[in-house]
Amino acid sequence: MPGLGDAIERAVHRAGGNGLSLNELEVLVTRTDQSLATAPHRRATIASTLTALEESGAVRLPASQRQWDASGTPPLPLWVRPPWGSRAKPPSRRVPVPADLRPELAAARSLGTLSPDELVALRQANAWLARRVAQSTLVISHRERSLEVFGHEKRLDALVSSRLFTSGALSFEVLSCAWTPPLLAFKRVSGEPNALVVENAATFRSLATVLAQRPGPVGVVVYGAGNAFAKTVSGLLDEDIGTLDAVWYFGDLDEEGLLIPRRASTEAVVAGLPALLPALGLYRLLLDHGRRETTPVTEPSRARVAASWLGPLADEADRLLREGFRLAQEAVGLELLTDEWIGIVDPGFR
Numbered sequence: 001m002p003g004l005g006d007a008i009e010r011a012v013h014r015a016g017g018n019g020l021s022l023n024e025l026e027v028l029v030t031r032t033d034q035s036l037a038t039a040p041h042r043r044a045t046i047a048s049t050l051t052a053l054e055e056s057g058a059v060r061l062p063a064s065q066r067q068w069d070a071s072g073t074p075p076l077p078l079w080v081r082p083p084w085g086s087r088a089k090p091p092s093r094r095v096p097v098p099a100d101l102r103p104e105l106a107a108a109r110s111l112g113t114l115s116p117d118e119l120v121a122l123r124q125a126n127a128w129l130a131r132r133v134a135q136s137t138l139v140i141s142h143r144e145r146s147l148e149v150f151g152h153e154k155r156l157d158a159l160v161s162s163r164l165f166t167s168g169a170l171s172f173e174v175l176s177c178a179w180t181p182p183l184l185a186f187k188r189v190s191g192e193p194n195a196l197v198v199e200n201a202a203t204f205r206s207l208a209t210v211l212a213q214r215p216g217p218v219g220v221v222v223y224g225a226g227n228a229f230a231k232t233v234s235g236l237l238d239e240d241i242g243t244l245d246a247v248w249y250f251g252d253l254d255e256e257g258l259l260i261p262r263r264a265s266t267e268a269v270v271a272g273l274p275a276l277l278p279a280l281g282l283y284r285l286l287l288d289h290g291r292r293e294t295t296p297v298t299e300p301s302r303a304r305v306a307a308s309w310l311g312p313l314a315d316e317a318d319r320l321l322r323e324g325f326r327l328a329q330e331a332v333g334l335e336l337l338t339d340e341w342i343g344i345v346d347p348g349f350r
Contacts, residue, residue: 005049005116007032009058012080019059019081022069041151047074052119056095057083095119102129108169118164124150125170138176145177157231181271184235185223187212192219195236195244196279199224199251199260199329206334207250207282217246224251230263234271248279253286253317254326255298258306265309278310282332287316289336290327297324 011028012019020028029036029046036042053059060081062068068075094113101108101122108114108122128149146156160179164170172178186195187208196211196218198204204223211218220241225232236244247268249261265276298306298321307317320327 004029004032004045005053005058005120008049008080009053009116012059013082015082017081019079022076022078025076025080035152043072043074043076045151046076048120048123049116050077050080052095052116052123053080055119056116058116059083098122098126101126104129104174105169107167108164110167111163111169118162121150121155121159121162121164122169125175129174132176139178140176141180142172142175142177143180145175149175179234181234181237182232184232184238184241185225186220186238186241188220190215190219192217193242193244194218194246195220195222195241195248197222197224197229197236197247197249197261197264197276199226199229199249199257201225203250203329203332206332206337209334210337218248219244224249224260224264227256227260229260230267233264233268233273233276236268236273237271244274247274247276249276250279250282250329250332252326252329253283253290253320254295255302255306255321257326257329258309258317262306262309278313280311280313282329283310283313283317285332285336286327286329287313287320290331292320292325292327294324295326298322 007028008020008025011024015024025046029042036045050059050061054061060083061077062079065075067078069078094115096113097108097111098119105122105126111118114122142156143153147153150156150159156175156177159165159170185204189208189211192215194217196207198207198221201223204221208221211221222236222241236247249264251257251260261276261278269275300322303318303321304314307314307321310317
């Protein structure tokens with residue numbers, strides 16, 4: 001898992017000569033990655049991580065089989081210690097690319113050396129390639145393949161932005177899988193090829209109710225689910241949503257609420273979607289009718305960056321953040337939306 005190798009190495013070296021016992025190692029693993037607490041692949045993940053750390057010279061494992069716990073599969077060491085002489089010379093954190101990788105992973109040679117976590121991932125992929133059905137051409141979801149190859153369904157989500165993928169050492173083709181965009185909750189209100197994404201659940205429901213009667217340019221109203229949207233924006237590629245010409249966004253007026261669409265917009269473009277536009281008509285309503293709540297003052301340079309996404313409304317939002325206020329989008333509720341049609345039928349404020 002990402003970060004597990006680093007956590008084990010740091011803990012072993014902090015512990016000194018005796019290192020960590022197996023019990024202490026088990027506690028550390030659970031604290032570092034709670035998903036491993038009851039995972040069936042727990043021992044395999046620990047074992048592969050320790051093997052990579054030993055190959056990199058970062059830790060020392062027992063040489064005698066009597067010092068390994070064989071009560072489960074695979075066996076685990078009864079202790080993990082720093083390498084000999086580690087006090088005088090810090091352990092190397094990088095290792096050469098293994099010579100025994102299968103041809104499908106040949107592109108890894110271009111990386112030169114690997115971190116312990118990169119080595120673990122390549123070892124796991126190599127082992128999967130060796131045991132899979134030779135002529136299998138079935139392409140499955142990346143989450144399903146991630147669980148099968150790496151022991152965790154979300155491991156590939158992290159790997160796709162790592163050197164292993166950007167270098168071509170790993171790819172969806174090599175792993176016989178395809179990226180499966182997360183599903184988004186949405187309501188279709190017309191046949192228009194445009195979407196309005198709403199940060200919070202209550203406002204999503206209110207806007208979906210109102211726009212079902214008078215949608216204007218909006219085709220689908222989408223529930224963004226707050227901070228999650230930057231990771232789920234590719235769900236807009238859902239075939240039931242269809243091709244989109246424009247995507248508007250409406251969220252809270254605070255620093256994080258304005259950073260969410262900025263991050264999501266970057267991911268949208270990478271996925272082949274339009275960049276996110278602010279639903280200026282709705283933000284205008286929020287500025288006019290929102291209830292000011294006190295919040296920590298946003299440092300001026302950060303306020304400018306967050307507010308700049310709002311274009312013509314940026315100055316008002318910038319001032320709001322620097323004065324230590326926020327506006328929750330729930331102020332633009334069903335009653336207000338029923339009365340105020342300007343900017344609702346045209347969330348792009350064009």
